[in-house]
Amino acid sequence: MANHSQLGFQDASSPIMEELIQFHDHALMVALAICSLVLYLLTLMLTEKLSSSTVDAQEIELVWTILPAMVLITLALPSLRILYMMDEINEPDLTLKAIGHQWYWTYEYTDFKDLTFDSYMIPTADLPLGHFRLLEVDHRVIVPTSSTVRVIVTADDVLHSWAVPSLGVKTDAIPGRLNQTSFFATRPGVYYGQCSEICGANHSFMPIVVESAPLPNFEHWSSSLSS
């Protein structure tokens, strides 16, 4: 989860999120170079006397055409690489359906047995000591670690969005439409997210909690729930 006053990304828990953080760092370095240049030029302009004697500026025109093109290529190539990486065809080990309601989520595991449960936020008054306010839920989504999980997201009433920042997942939940995303949790842990599309009075109070557990633990949990 995010710490208080955190501005940066949460630690990555999936390969896609690792790549996104790497690209973000790359983009910021390019932005630093551009800002340095702009600051220097600004300082020069403020300290120089203005002149209207320039009639021909072929060199500068060439520079400020080619340089931005190179900057765009530097940013576009890694960006497109990650974009296509996110859309790679993979064979998921598990399929999970996430259905948004006002104001809770319903999860369905229907690969092997019909396993369905609702996930409501735990109100602050009922929160055990040491748990996270406005983030904990009564029933978490349990997924096996190091397994590709496909999530099919939809909604029952209004627009919602299923988002877990540390897994690099954000998918809109649209009534009457099935949106598909997938993730691969590289390590066991608990990952928090929140609804990311305004959906009414309690939009801020329908969090998502994904718990990645080793496969035997996941199997034990699913069999205990289905029985």
Next chain:
Amino acid sequence: MAGEGDSEPGKSFKLLGFLDVQNVPCARESVLYGSLGSLVMGLGHFLATSRVRRSCDVAVGGFICTMLGYWFYCRYNLAQQRIRQRMLKEGMKNRVLFEGSYLDPEKEQTGSERGDS
């Protein structure tokens, strides 16, 4: 990392307010090498030509080029290292998984050596 530097965990220094040079890999070295390159090129140009304005331009250009040049070089090496780490991790997992079975690559090598002798 433990034992490295005096910075408290969680504190970061953001250049121009957005680039976290302490926690982003290669950022600190890029900025430092860029500064060094800027100093060397700017000072060298001034000593050679005695033109202040143009030397400043060369210094800024040198800073940007050196910083970005080292950044690409360092990130390329970092990407290669990460790929090697992933291959190593996958190889270790596969070795544990297939040890003793017909898919064990070491068993194939031992079998071929026996065949040659």
